[in-house]
Amino acid sequence: MTQEIHGTVADGYEAVREEFAAFVADERPDYEGQLCAYVHGRQVVDLWSGDGARGDSLYGVFSTTKGAAHLVVALLVQDGTLELDRKVTYYWPEFGAEGKGAVTVRDLLAHRAGVVGLDAGFSRAELADDRLIAERLADQKPFWRPGTAFGYHALVIGALTGEIVRRATGRTTQDLFEERVRAPYGLDFHLGLPEALEPRYRSVQPLEPTPQQQAALDAAPTGRHSLTSIAFNTHVPDPGELVDHANSRAVRAKGPASAGGVAAARGIAGMYAAAISEVEGRPALLKPDTVAEVGQIHSVGHDLVARTHKAFGLGFQATAANWYPFLGAGSFGHSGAGGSQGFADPRSGLAYGYTRRRCSFPGGAALENERFVKAVHGVALAG
Structure with missing residues (x-):
């Protein structure tokens, strides 16, 4: 049975709908996902598919949350409230324990601080609480000499920057995101999901790998006490499954800034559109100099945690360098473990958001994003 495609595209973007429909037709019959894009502040794509899905359905977006958290940091840098080259200890003295005293805000945002997790690990309840994560990490010895290398601070970066x-504002990242970004634009992107919106949440479903995918998973190198295991907190006795994090009401309620956000594709794309473009008469949240700063590559090469080649800007992933080389230089955003993706390409004016309910293989930005991004970007450039 062919899945129905819902939503609209602007004139000229019909090819994006066709690409989305072709993918959905080839996917497993229980596929559920959303695709949204803006160009120069105007929504041009708003599509979704799946039994029971709507355009305003909400999904756990895992690390796509980091883009929302670090948009707040970018705004505070732009305001002059935070200074990138000040030591973290200027704001947070306790962080300097165990040889971390020289780490700057810039180092931390670029995943160069070496504090990717705890030797003893976190409980599932602790991973919902940014304040507690930060308190415990202040005393953690870094896993490499800060500044000499980089590695993805997967579950803790939002707590550290938060x-x-x-300390600098007396406010949480979550509160500032609500006040300065989500509420003014009416975005369906939540760092702390109100109880009243719970009926719109669609529980994340685990990956059910094909035999070939399972073989790849089984062949992947493991090590309970490896740096990767510590960073993803899988070295503890009961780490739980990936989907348990997003499907926890405690996580959704608190919205931990590393991976606890809940969003629709509209909310992700709308956030990045607001970051770089005028939207509905409101000026862009970020000035051109700030956009250039956060999108500039600060860490590139071998990621000690991911064990592969990665590139980071300041709190954001370098989208073109990591996934889509046809995008403009300085593109910035963040993907999520379940397959979600969000980014801004300032040179083309493209802002993009994608969600899906079932986790994708091999994790991170779902592979279909490349098809969709290429389709919408091509039209944006031609326009």
């Missing part, structure tokens, strides 16, 4: 935000 503690700097709290």
